Amino acid sequence: MLLYNLRIALLSLKRNWILSAVIVGGIALGIAVSTMFATTRHVFARNPIPQKSDVLYYVRLDSWDPQRPYPGDDPSRPPTQITYRDMVEIMKSDIPLRQSAMFRSNLYVFPDPKVGRPQKTMVRLCFADFFPMFDVPFKYGSGWDKKADAGPEPVVVLSAEENDLLFGGTNSVGKTIRMEDRELRVVGVLDVWRPTVRFYDVTANFFQAPEPIFMPFNFLRPMKLRTFGNSDGWGPSPSIPGFEGRLVGESCWIQMWVELPTREKRQAYEDFLAAYVMEQKKAGRFPRPLNNRVTPVMAWMKEQKVVPQEATAMMIVSLLFLAVCALNLMGLLLGKFLARAPEIGVRRALGARRFDIFVQHVVECELVGLMGGVIGMALALGGLVWMNNWMKTVTQRGDVFRMDAPMAALSVALSLIAGLIAGVYPAWRVCRIAPAVHLKVQ
């Protein structure tokens, strides 16, 4: 019966195709706008690493000034990053399955003169565990090992795009690149890895793509590197001047992630951090109450407001717009259905129940909704391309907004809901038509 009703619905749409086009177009407009803004929000809100997000934790220690809260809308929160000296100590823990401190810097890369001119390039300094911890895909080679961390050995991992730029996309494992005053050997080339949000560092500019180059954290000291991210500090100037002074001060500029596969591990790690801070308190540091945080990925992203309030507001407004579109189309559908009253009278005379007539017209509404949904999705895809082009001018990244399967499914669901909103009342009205009234005028 569903196929029969679909065929009847198609015939009905063909009968008055201009009116049908107006109705489908109205739904398409509503779906395009709502899908575009729902996708925009979803891009920020979706889980960037669903297979591991419940075992990856972002680590914070409250080493902040007792006289004033850490900047932000919640005075009870600790700084978003940790100090170098604390990082060194907590990295000694063997509780996490994997762990990596990290920061990013901006260094000169000297490509082959035939390829290009030297240019400043974003580099993430991290530990060997970074790659397996975040399931980073490799095209050639692999990450470095813990021995390279300790050295540090002069090794790098390139992104696929950087490998394209420097080596024309060939397998560059074993080749060297010059960064600042050092030659570094390529040990791995990433496959395409474009998480929409740079979830491993949401302290600043998290829409930007992952860095093109990764190198061992411990080059910090020999190369006297500075962070290119946020840095928050307090307290008196360090007694040691210069670069080393910054490492011993209360400046927070390092992100810290750990992988804790079980609840027991997490508890043990929290106990370890508490013990470390209590010990530091004895030494006169950590003047504020104990306030360590070991936060899972999604909670950390929520805390950092990765989803802008504006995106949520725009999504709600766009859904209301879709509802308004559907409500406006209700009148058109009612007129269209009532014009068919004589046919409905015939069907009722021949044995159709009110329910049969209702279902027949709801199917037509849903078909209209789906057709509008398909066109609306196409329009939304066009809108997302436009938004990506705009985003590229802001973040040098043109692939932020993508419609994935859940969003496509949402779009279809919204189409069906819009069809129902527009069509249930007209369908109910026509199914109440008394059959005898219209048989004489058919």
Next chain:
Amino acid sequence: MLEMKDIKKVYRTDLVETHALAEFSLRVGSGEFVAIMGPSGSGKTTFLNVAGLLDTFDEGRYWLDGEDVSRLSDDQMSRIRNRKIGFIFQSFNLIPDLDVFDNVDVPLRYRALPAADRRARIEKALELVGLSSRARHLPSQLSGGQQQRVAIARVLAGDPRLILADEPTGNLDSLMTREIMDLLERINEQGTTIVMVTHSPECAARAHRQIHLLDGKVVDLEGRPAPMARPELAPSLG
């Protein structure tokens, strides 16, 4: 087959009440071919609507095929219309977007029959009315007589016990009228009860019995309440 007793049907507006059927009683036996005649406004169409369970009535009792159908739910009335009653209208009432085959298919669709069964019934019905070759034509591509034959095929496919025909030849010329009446006679000969409203004395003459309505009542040729109005006096053919 059909028995009505003291049926009363009143149409009400804010200003006026119209008694379309008043103490209307009638019995039609199984296999009968009855012609209903009367001037405009005499209640013929109201009678057909009530008899076809297309409309309700205010008072009285109605038995159809031995079943009291006086107070049925809308769904129950739909089911009886679908299974037991076939309608033939003056204006054919075919669905213009559907071809001949699909028009005949309409009542069967509401009966949840297997596709093969439906197809067999439709093909047989179209063959009986001589329109097998026009199965994929739209109603607009057919003459009036052919359209009425499609409407009759639609009835035949459903294999009803009772056919209610509302001036089935009213829109047809004399040749087509004769064809349709021949067809109705053949159907009746197979045992199907037919109640036909008509203005045409020639058509009415081909029925077994003529019933005259006036002011919502059955009357004799002089306009007096007829014995037919009293079911207990009417001959039972059922």
